[in-house]
Amino acid sequence: MAAAILCFMWALTVAFGLANLHYSQATSFRNVIIVGISLFLGLSIPAYFQQFHSETSLILPSYFVPYAAASDGPVHTGSPQLDFAINALMSLNMVVTLLIAFVLDNTVPGNRQERGVYIWSRAEDMAADPSLQAEYSLPRKVSLCFSRARCFGA
Incomplete structure (x- = not known):
């Protein structure tokens, strides 16, 4: 039952995300590069952060790996709470992908049609x-x- 609810929530999240893309130009080189880089780094960076989980004899389910990595991650600022928060967030694929896509979409030059914001302009x-x-x-x-x-x- 829980797996069905989780699958439904993921499908709903993806559907809402893709529904917003229908206003942008999917064939634009800018948008293809942004999506590609976001997906690649959204899979690569969390894999790097997740390799720092503590060496325990416990076998953790995959959905607990980001939280195990958060306690022993590569970020060490001096504040244990900030270290835990940054390591936990950077261990989650969706968070990293969202951050990279947001930064790239707002910094890479493109016209209003490529960005999909022309529809809300006036x-x-x-x-x-x-x-x-x-x-x-x-x-x-x-x-x-x-x-x-x-x-x-x-």
Whole structure:
């Protein structure tokens, strides 16, 4: 049961992430490079951090490895809490991939179409395009309930 819920949550996270990409240009060399570097480093950096887990006789499940690596990781700042937090976060694939993709997307030059932000550039464009209104509006039955409710001022 727990595995099914975990699979569903991962699928939902991936679906939401990919749904946001449909506004950007997938064939742009800039975007292909950003996704490739993010995925490569998102797998490589946590593998490096996870090799520092303590040598115990316990056999840990794979989802506990980042937390075991956090206590003996390569980052040593002098503050045990900060060391644990940085080593734990850098041992997680999703966190590293998110950080690298965020930094690259905001630092590598590209036009608004490549970045996918042109769609949110002007509110009047969004109000004029009926397909966007359909995508971002409430379901019909829910909007009818809200329109009938006087406490919402609709």
